[in-house]
Amino acid sequence: MSGDFRANACVARTAVPVLAIAPFRAAIIEQTRGGALLAALFGVPHESALRLHAVLAQPTAGTLTLLCADVVQEYPALTPECMPAHWFERELWEQWRVLPVGHPWLKPIRFQPARTADAPMPAPIGCTEFFAVAGGETHEVAVGPVHAGIIEPGHFRFQCYGEQVLHLEISLGYQHRGIERAVAGGPTARTIHHMETLAGDTTIGHTLAYVQACEALAECRVPPRAQALRAIALELERLANHTGDIGALAGDIGYLPTAAYCGRIRGDFLNMTALLCGNRFGRGLVRPGGVLFDLDDERRTQLAQRLRQAERDVRVATQLLWTTPSVLARFEGTGTLTRAQCEQLGVVGVAARASGIINDVRGDFPAGWYCQEHVSPASCDTGDVYARAMVRLLEIQHALLFIHCVLAALPKGPITTTCGPRGAARQVVSLVEGWRGMICHVALTDAAGQFAAYKIIDPSFHNWMGLALAMRGQQISDFPLCNKSFNLSYCGHDL
Amino acid sequence: MPAAMQIGMQALLVLTALACAPLLPGIIVKVKAAFAGRRGAPLLQTYFDVWKLLRKGAVYSRTTSWVFVTGPVLTLAAVTVALLCVPWAGGPALVAFPGDFVFLAYALGMARFMTMVAALDTGSSFEGMGASREAWFAVSAEPALIVCFLALARASGAASMSGMMSSGAAGTAQLVFAVHLLVAAALFVLALADNARIPVDDPTTHLELTMIHEVMVLDHSGPDFGMIQYAATVKLWLFGGLIVNVICMPWLPAHMLARTAALLGGMLLYAVVIGVVESSMARLRLVRVPQLLVGAAALGALAFLLTLGH
Numbered sequence: 001m002s003g004d005f006r007a008n009a010c011v012a013r014t015a016v017p018v019l020a021i022a023p024f025r026a027a028i029i030e031q032t033r034g035g036a037l038l039a040a041l042f043g044v045p046h047e048s049a050l051r052l053h054a055v056l057a058q059p060t061a062g063t064l065t066l067l068c069a070d071v072v073q074e075y076p077a078l079t080p081e082c083m084p085a086h087w088f089e090r091e092l093w094e095q096w097r098v099l100p101v102g103h104p105w106l107k108p109i110r111f112q113p114a115r116t117a118d119a120p121m122p123a124p125i126g127c128t129e130f131f132a133v134a135g136g137e138t139h140e141v142a143v144g145p146v147h148a149g150i151i152e153p154g155h156f157r158f159q160c161y162g163e164q165v166l167h168l169e170i171s172l173g174y175q176h177r178g179i180e181r182a183v184a185g186g187p188t189a190r191t192i193h194h195m196e197t198l199a200g201d202t203t204i205g206h207t208l209a210y211v212q213a214c215e216a217l218a219e220c221r222v223p224p225r226a227q228a229l230r231a232i233a234l235e236l237e238r239l240a241n242h243t244g245d246i247g248a249l250a251g252d253i254g255y256l257p258t259a260a261y262c263g264r265i266r267g268d269f270l271n272m273t274a275l276l277c278g279n280r281f282g283r284g285l286v287r288p289g290g291v292l293f294d295l296d297d298e299r300r301t302q303l304a305q306r307l308r309q310a311e312r313d314v315r316v317a318t319q320l321l322w323t324t325p326s327v328l329a330r331f332e333g334t335g336t337l338t339r340a341q342c343e344q345l346g347v348v349g350v351a352a353r354a355s356g357i358i359n360d361v362r363g364d365f366p367a368g369w370y371c372q373e374h375v376s377p378a379s380c381d382t383g384d385v386y387a388r389a390m391v392r393l394l395e396i397q398h399a400l401l402f403i404h405c406v407l408a409a410l411p412k413g414p415i416t417t418t419c420g421p422r423g424a425a426r427q428v429v430s431l432v433e434g435w436r437g438m439i440c441h442v443a444l445t446d447a448a449g450q451f452a453a454y455k456i457i458d459p460s461f462h463n464w465m466g467l468a469l470a471m472r473g474q475q476i477s478d479f480p481l482c483n484k485s486f487n488l489s490y491c492g493h494d495l
Numbered sequence: 496m497p498a499a500m501q502i503g504m505q506a507l508l509v510l511t512a513l514a515c516a517p518l519l520p521g522i523i524v525k526v527k528a529a530f531a532g533r534r535g536a537p538l539l540q541t542y543f544d545v546w547k548l549l550r551k552g553a554v555y556s557r558t559t560s561w562v563f564v565t566g567p568v569l570t571l572a573a574v575t576v577a578l579l580c581v582p583w584a585g586g587p588a589l590v591a592f593p594g595d596f597v598f599l600a601y602a603l604g605m606a607r608f609m610t611m612v613a614a615l616d617t618g619s620s621f622e623g624m625g626a627s628r629e630a631w632f633a634v635s636a637e638p639a640l641i642v643c644f645l646a647l648a649r650a651s652g653a654a655s656m657s658g659m660m661s662s663g664a665a666g667t668a669q670l671v672f673a674v675h676l677l678v679a680a681a682l683f684v685l686a687l688a689d690n691a692r693i694p695v696d697d698p699t700t701h702l703e704l705t706m707i708h709e710v711m712v713l714d715h716s717g718p719d720f721g722m723i724q725y726a727a728t729v730k731l732w733l734f735g736g737l738i739v740n741v742i743c744m745p746w747l748p749a750h751m752l753a754r755t756a757a758l759l760g761g762m763l764l765y766a767v768v769i770g771v772v773e774s775s776m777a778r779l780r781l782v783r784v785p786q787l788l789v790g791a792a793a794l795g796a797l798a799f800l801l802t803l804g805h
Contacts, residue, residue, distance in 0.1 A: 141620045141704075148701040162627075163781060252705075254697040255777040260531030326694065326777040334780075476624070477781040480702040 005064040007365040010428040024069035041088035059364040074099040084346025110173035133159040152490035168471040175494035183454040199492035205434030209441040213430040214288040217422035224411040226290035231369035235399040238435040240269035242392040261317035290416030331386035335470040335482035347466040349437015354387035361433035388485040422449035458492030508583035516732035517541035526770025548721030566613025567719040571726040577602035582657040584754040585744030593654035596644035614711035625710035635788035642795035649802035660740040677798035684791035686734035735765040
């Protein structure tokens with residue numbers, strides 16, 4: 001009934017089963033309990049109703065389940081029985097004023113105006129109810145949206161008993177720019193730039209998800225050389241961010257050497273991306289149909305050389321970190337997220353792999369060059385800050401190995417091909433393992449092949465709740481460290 | 496040495512402390528920069544900062560009262576008074592009397608108390624957290640300081656710091672040397688804790704949730720903040736002076752030039768060692784800090800036990 005679909009392959013919109021709400025709910029609840037990830041749940045207006053689209057990813061089988069159901073005004077909420085739907089249903093309610101009846105904590109996630117006609121103005125960002133703990137010995141700490149460091153805005157509300165955090169609530173929306181609405185009806189000349197700047201640190205990841213969707217809709221086959229270069233760029237992005245994160249983790253606990261070295265090595269990796277395409281964040285590299293910049297032999301040799309140097313530097317910097325007892329004392333046992341909690345919340349990416357859930361889009365739903373060259377997934381099982389740092393270190397090592405392999409056997413041929421017109425009334429789910437985790441883009445085309453709806457789910461969307469849960473019972477002074485170990489995106493969430 | 500000259504020398508050394516104290520953070524920053532492969536801020540950066548702040552206007556929150564304004568002034572005053580009762584370079588201090596070490600501990604306590612009440616006066620949850628942490632750690636740090644002085648007092652038989660740390664106080668006993676070494680180690684830990692250095696606090700962090708000292712002074716601005724920064728460097732100098740006194744002075748000849756050179760050289764070494772410590776270890780988890788301070792108190796207590804057989 002639900003049908004098995006593949007990622008990054010387009011299907012007719014009519015091929016996606018439309019169920020009544022009861023079997024729709026039952027299928028989602030049953031599949032998420034069976035280990036499927038709720039990759040997306042969003043609404044698209046359909047006649048007088050709102051059509052809910054659900055995308056469930058089965059990592060073990062490598063298949064997707066696509067489901068639809070029409071709802072009007074309200075429907076019984078999924079959240080009480082399927083927690084990964086929690087954030088999605090709040091989004092649905094905020095965007096389309098469809099009430100998920102029985103949702104335990106229904107409030108806006110971005111404070112954006114609803115997309116329905118005659119929608120009231122939303123409350124100012126952050127003006128909402130928060131969980132509160134009462135009692136003379138408890139206190140509340142409000143942090144943000146303006147922070148002391150140069151980071152993005154977000155509001156954190158802690159309920160504390162002395163130094164101990166009883167509860168943390170995270171309120172976002174300050175970075176909302178309306179990207180999904182801007183992209184719908186497109187693509188236009190601006191769309192690719194929206195994708196490249198959707199989350200500045202995940203330029204390659206999101207652009208890749210977008211072009212994979214476009215190429216699937218146009219049934220375009222990307223030349224192998226372009227696929228290989230894209231994979232190199234994606235791994236360089238992972239290397240830069242993971243290295244930067246390990247450095248920042250060291251910085252947060254005041255461990256100077258690794259903080260300083262990793263900050264510099266991150267720059268080296270960014271410069272390697274610049275070697276590839278002239279931009280440190282990979283803007284202007286990935287385009288539908290291929291890539292815009294080739295890697296000639298001279299630069300290929302240089303890239304390999306620089307990678308080897310960076311590899312040595314990373315080894316020294318991380319070895320310092322991993323052999324300093326005062327560092328390990330801070331990392332171990334801090335901000336633990338158990339495997340069961342991860343599964344319940346539908347956490348993805350580095351945070352999930354640190355809790356022993358070995359899900360990785362590169363292996364589970366391979367696309368492009370990942371079909372040719374395998375990356376072994378990294379994992380750890382303690383679920384604490386140490387594990388999240390360890391997963392990053394392992395992924396750095398695997399990515400270095402991967403890039404060397406790709407560079408050694410870089411296929412010849414063109415780097416771009418024409419990406420033709422998109423098919424009409426089609427649907428595609430594009431999955432990419434960005435450095436934070438699973439990036440999911442869902443595109444639905446209209447009769448003219450333009451985007452009837454375009455849904456973007458950054459891994460941060462799944463993981464913010466994981467951070468809140470990891471902080472329970474922790475020391476409030478350990479929050480920056482925990483936060484950095486997740487390092488979630490504000491603008492990727494707020495869109 | 497004639498008494499007048501001794502007083503003049505002590506006054507000169509107090510003035511040196513007031514003038515040179517902002518150099519210490521500059522040296523620490525340079526050492527840390529060397530470890531991180533950077534060039535680091537100028538040696539005189541703290542002077543520039545304080546001078547800049549003194550020329551600025553101050554902003555006061557509507558929730559604050561006179562307590563907030565007097566906090567920085569009294570903090571600086573208390574630390575300066577404390578400077579006067581340190582026997583610089585082993586000579587008798589300007590203010591010396593039996594039991595003056597208790598006065599010193601209380602003067603430093605006064606500085607801490609004023610910073611804390613000024614922080615509480617803002618009504619900010621951050622500053623409240625900082626004040627709470629400061630008070631929590633002071634509970635362990637102050638007894639450690641007193642125990643250290645008790646050990647020195649018993650070892651030297653003097654009840655004034657000027658007697659404990661002056662030349663000739665040591666005699667020949669190796670036991671006294673051990674006592675002084677233990678006390679110096681304990682004082683170094685207390686110096687790190689009292690001056691918001693790693694592994695207790697991180698003076699360079701921007702993360703308000705992890706701060707102790709820095710978060711208490713977040714709301715201060717302009718000349719008030721300049722005074723706080725300056726007072727912090729003076730306090731750092733004061734602890735350095737105590738440590739150098741405890742380690743060197745009893746064994747040095749009563750030659751003022753040699754002892755002054757030892758003091759200044761010792762201060763330089765002290766700043767370098769702090770820089771090395773800050774470059775080679777991470778901060779402790781906050782709940783572990785009292786354990787470190789109790790460790791310092793244990794060193795002091797061990798030193799005291801050794802003197803019982805003296």
